[in-house]
Amino acid sequence: MPDNAHRGQRPGTRKRLAALVGGLVLAMSAGSVAVAQISGHDTDTLVADLTAVAPTVLDVPEDVTAPVEETPEDAGADDAGSTSAVESASDPAGKREKKQAKVEQLLETTVQARSKELGRLAELAEKRAEKQEAAANAPFSVTIGSFNVLGSQHTGPGGTRKNFPPASVRSGGAVNRIAAHGVDIVGTQELQDDQLRAVQSRTGLAAFPGFQWGVAETDNSILYDAKRFEFVSGDRFTIPFMGRPRPQPILRLRDRATGREFYVVNTHPSAHGGRYLVERRQGQAALVSVVNNLKKSGLPVLVTGDMNDREIFYCNVVPQAGMSAPNGGSYSGGCRPPPGPIPVDWVVGSGVSWSNYRRDTTPVTSRISDHFFISAVASFG
Secondary structure, three states: OOHHHHHOOOHHHHHHHHHHHHHHHHHHHHHOHHHHHHHOOOHHHHHHHHHHHHHHHHOOOOOOOOOOOOOHHHHHHHOOOHHHHHHHHHOHHHHHHHHHHHHHHHHHHHHHHHHHHHHHHHHHHHHHHHHHHHHHOOOEEEEEEEEEOOOHHHHOOOOOOOOOOOHHHHHHHHHHHHHHHOOOEEEEEOOOHHHHHHHHHHHOOEEEOOOOOOHHHOOOOEEEOOOOEEEEEEEEEEEEEOOEEEEEEEEEEEEOOOOOEEEEEEEOOOOOOOHHHHHHHHHHHHHHHHHHHHHOOOOOEEEEEEOOOOHHHHHHHOOOOOOEOOOOOEOOOOOEOOOOOOOOEEEEEEOOEEEEEEEEOHHHHOOOOOOOEEEEEEEEO
């Protein structure tokens, strides 16, 4: 007697279910991670369920022991009389085949249900992926500013800016300028710890590095609207500043509405001439290197800062880093800086288009700071 007949199995059904279960197990184990994440199901559990039933189909033992509930039809058959009992006793292979058929039917129903669920979840995953792709390519704009607030040490005891009010008074003016420009992001310079606390308490803006590098290194913090942008990562690069190394922040943000990411770099190189001029050129070279490395990610890069240079900053940094400035300028066929008046405070970037450049002299005329407030709108296509 053939082995399959002895086991009471139907070879065609067994092979068909084996292929169906095996194929579905492979499909779910290889490609259902994203589906499971979307549906809230645990991928390992889904795969384990099918893996557990697969051996039943692939290798059913000779003595089928899987529990099968007795149906009314079975009961009627048992009550039919001694003849049925004798026939059943004389045909154990038939009884096994009947039980095996029910096992196969149960397996087939389970596999079909799992297959249908997987198809539905795959369709849902595809729709979500399409939505995310559309959002990732959606244009959006950011209003970004740069502001040297004039550090509180300059207007405190022993400071050199005696004609300016103390920072406790000036911080309110800085907050007003931030609101007036409607900036989403602003790179600050000389922002001391007391000024950072005052600005954050009145604006609710997040800051990087803020106090992460200690109270002595809040100067170059980048402030941003955390309701609109999600912090992705923060890094630093070092430049010489007035005779000592100073960390400069690199911030990676994600726009919550679109999921698109970009970098913001804020820097403040040395002022004056002599050895500080040498330091400033070193800082410019470091900035060019940082921007070019960040651009390798394919993400836009925005740069803010008190550069302590005007035309020279533009010609030494912007062309070499492949950036553009919202106040104009070009470098095709030679460097042509933006038209004057050019401040030492800059907003530049790569991978964006610019509009609404503003050079606000109010901070100087109102004795808020000895620098202008610069802002512009950067559009990500």
